[in-house]
Amino acid sequence: MTISSASPAFTGRDPEHRLFGPLPDVQAEAGYQEEHPKRVGFFTDTSVCIGCKACEVACKEWNTLPMDDSHGTRDALGLSGMSYDNTGQLGANSWRHVAFIEQSRTVDLPMPTFGRPGDDRQGSGPSPATAGDDVSLANAQQSVLNAEALSEFDPQTGQTGADKQIRWLMSSDVCKHCTHAGCLDVCPTGALFRSEFGTVVVQGDICNGCGYCVAACPYGVIDQRKDDGRVFKCTMCYDRLTDGLMPACATACPTQSIQFGDLDELQERADARLATLKAQGVETARLYGRDENDGVGGDGAFFLLLDEPEVYGLPPDPVVTTRDLPAMWKAAGKAAAMMVGVALTAVLGSRRR
Amino acid sequence: MTGGITSPEAGWRQADRGPATQRTGKKRRRGGGRGRGEIAMVDDVEFTSYYGRQIVKTPVWKSPDVPLYLFLGGAAGSSSILAALADATDRPTLTKVGRYTAGGGAILSVVALVHDLGRPERFLHMLRVFKVTSPLSVGTYILSPFSAAAGATAAVELLGWFPRLKRFGGVVSALFGGPLATYTGVLLANTAVPSWHAAHTQLPFVFGGSGMAAGGGISMIFVPVEEAGPARKMAIAGAAIELAAMHKVESDHGILSEPFHQGRPGKLIQAAKTATAAGAGLAAIAGRTRVGSVAAGALLAAGSLLTRFGVFEAGIASTKDPKYVVIPQRERLASGQHDHSSTITR
Numbered sequence: 001m002t003i004s005s006a007s008p009a010f011t012g013r014d015p016e017h018r019l020f021g022p023l024p025d026v027q028a029e030a031g032y033q034e035e036h037p038k039r040v041g042f043f044t045d046t047s048v049c050i051g052c053k054a055c056e057v058a059c060k061e062w063n064t065l066p067m068d069d070s071h072g073t074r075d076a077l078g079l080s081g082m083s084y085d086n087t088g089q090l091g092a093n094s095w096r097h098v099a100f101i102e103q104s105r106t107v108d109l110p111m112p113t114f115g116r117p118g119d120d121r122q123g124s125g126p127s128p129a130t131a132g133d134d135v136s137l138a139n140a141q142q143s144v145l146n147a148e149a150l151s152e153f154d155p156q157t158g159q160t161g162a163d164k165q166i167r168w169l170m171s172s173d174v175c176k177h178c179t180h181a182g183c184l185d186v187c188p189t190g191a192l193f194r195s196e197f198g199t200v201v202v203q204g205d206i207c208n209g210c211g212y213c214v215a216a217c218p219y220g221v222i223d224q225r226k227d228d229g230r231v232f233k234c235t236m237c238y239d240r241l242t243d244g245l246m247p248a249c250a251t252a253c254p255t256q257s258i259q260f261g262d263l264d265e266l267q268e269r270a271d272a273r274l275a276t277l278k279a280q281g282v283e284t285a286r287l288y289g290r291d292e293n294d295g296v297g298g299d300g301a302f303f304l305l306l307d308e309p310e311v312y313g314l315p316p317d318p319v320v321t322t323r324d325l326p327a328m329w330k331a332a333g334k335a336a337a338m339m340v341g342v343a344l345t346a347v348l349g350s351r352r353r
Numbered sequence: 354m355t356g357g358i359t360s361p362e363a364g365w366r367q368a369d370r371g372p373a374t375q376r377t378g379k380k381r382r383r384g385g386g387r388g389r390g391e392i393a394m395v396d397d398v399e400f401t402s403y404y405g406r407q408i409v410k411t412p413v414w415k416s417p418d419v420p421l422y423l424f425l426g427g428a429a430g431s432s433s434i435l436a437a438l439a440d441a442t443d444r445p446t447l448t449k450v451g452r453y454t455a456g457g458g459a460i461l462s463v464v465a466l467v468h469d470l471g472r473p474e475r476f477l478h479m480l481r482v483f484k485v486t487s488p489l490s491v492g493t494y495i496l497s498p499f500s501a502a503a504g505a506t507a508a509v510e511l512l513g514w515f516p517r518l519k520r521f522g523g524v525v526s527a528l529f530g531g532p533l534a535t536y537t538g539v540l541l542a543n544t545a546v547p548s549w550h551a552a553h554t555q556l557p558f559v560f561g562g563s564g565m566a567a568g569g570g571i572s573m574i575f576v577p578v579e580e581a582g583p584a585r586k587m588a589i590a591g592a593a594i595e596l597a598a599m600h601k602v603e604s605d606h607g608i609l610s611e612p613f614h615q616g617r618p619g620k621l622i623q624a625a626k627t628a629t630a631a632g633a634g635l636a637a638i639a640g641r642t643r644v645g646s647v648a649a650g651a652l653l654a655a656g657s658l659l660t661r662f663g664v665f666e667a668g669i670a671s672t673k674d675p676k677y678v679v680i681p682q683r684e685r686l687a688s689g690q691h692d693h694s695s696t697i698t699r
Binding site: 019020021082083088089099101102103104105106166167182185186187188189190191206207208209210211212214215216217218219220221222223224228229230231274286287288289290291293294295296299307308309310311312313314315316317318319321322324325327328329330331332333334335336337338339340342343344345346347348349350351 | 364365366367368400401402403404406407408409410412413414430431434435438439442469470471472473475476478479481482484485486487488489490493530531532534535536538539542543544545546550553554555556557558560561564565569582583584585586587590591594675678679682683685686691693694695696697698699
């Protein structure tokens, strides 16, 4: 048995889905032809994420990742200035990233209004508060508080005014451990490899920092640590998996937003969860990266989202770049032949001295 | 309170930023004035992003290392082919200049490539595997024999030893010369960088043509005009191919052609086209005079160098704005022109 660091081999028309399309047994394709564990993955259900960032902390702690700011600058502490999200992005030092989106919308539904008991009664004698008191109260509010804002926003219901609502979307992003992983395909040293669990892992002692994987990832996950030169990304806690433990993020998640398990089981669970949410009327729920016929052959880490993927900073239709590699090699071959042809014509077409 | 997520799509917008969607702000450019400005641009489109942050990562490849590598590989590759053919047809000066260019370019290529690594001392790790899915791996196995053969040929040419070995080395390097010049197109295109990937069948031709313009141009500078005929012809043909292929890159890909026109990359490419066209014209008109030959050769080589920098930087620019990821992918999904299912399961 040879375990190849090369991903599914190169065939012209790709009838066996080796560069593109679904792969029922991704480990066997990578050379684990005998017994191997089932493919594992993450199902991140963002409908129950509370944005606590326990996953980020657990990941940093377990993998001893250095601190970085929202632009990936190492050992820098800073606020992103855009939201509660100061991690900003996935990178060499952040292998989990909780996205935070605050949204508002206008609703046309008539909102129930609540007043003091008796307010709706007309002409029932003078009210306890006189008009003069009202003015002084309003002035007092104006002086110390933004009374207008207070009266328009009710923190209990999260409703602003009569016709506005807000909601928070939170989603813990992570390496997708693609079935057809661009990073793995293009790695020229074999530092990136497919583990026996079907995950994609970098071997730090092999990586020479060529940076090809950084450019090849359609999700912008893997990145180079500038002072180190090598690249780093989520390993799905390969060390914990080999000891039969759950990855640190899934272990730390207090709401089971991050679920770890065998991929086929997670997919069933996700389908059921989607059906449940739809039945409850959550029409915006959708799965992302679940479909094995998508541009990367399905993700090992997939998501349940409540809005379009790009709202969370995810590409709406990622495709592994190596799908088009046969066409590219063909073009390069033709171009090289063209060069020889042109040079030959130029030499033969010139009179000698 | 689940009222928020129970209505489909429901008009949710990013709070305190107005609409969550951004506009590309691109107005359709009208033709008129000078003909060159007539480029069909993409209409103003709405798209959504996560606080305007980029989606794919910007390549960590350094400039000038990588664009220089692309240029040197192209010039060296085409020169090695020219030198081998000149050797076979008994053109000693052209042979010699071609071999020096190939050898020098090859050695400098290796230096540029190794210097660009995050861990240069681990260069040899690339030789522990061969992966046809990795253009950098394939390129390593093109560059290694090429630089060994071309370097050795140039060295024995300089020292005047082993004439037969010299011819053999020249032929070996010529075999790898074409692939060396064109594989770099695949190297850039086989990435998630939107504007590079979109041009994946055209970049090898841009780089092949550009390599011939550079290699031919360099030979035109150093070879006497009466012997430089083949170099001149190759340079003019290469320049024409470069310009034609580059025109397709710049106009075929809708919004993904945009970075080739805007900002610094746009200026570089405009300068490249001007230099290449002027060089080719000058080579055709005044290539048989010493001054004309030197000037044309220098212009062609400069044009080739500028093309590499322009293409490199246009790709870099296309990673920095999420619209270049979101809009083409959305259009692909909307048009139904994809051979795979959507990654979104509703």
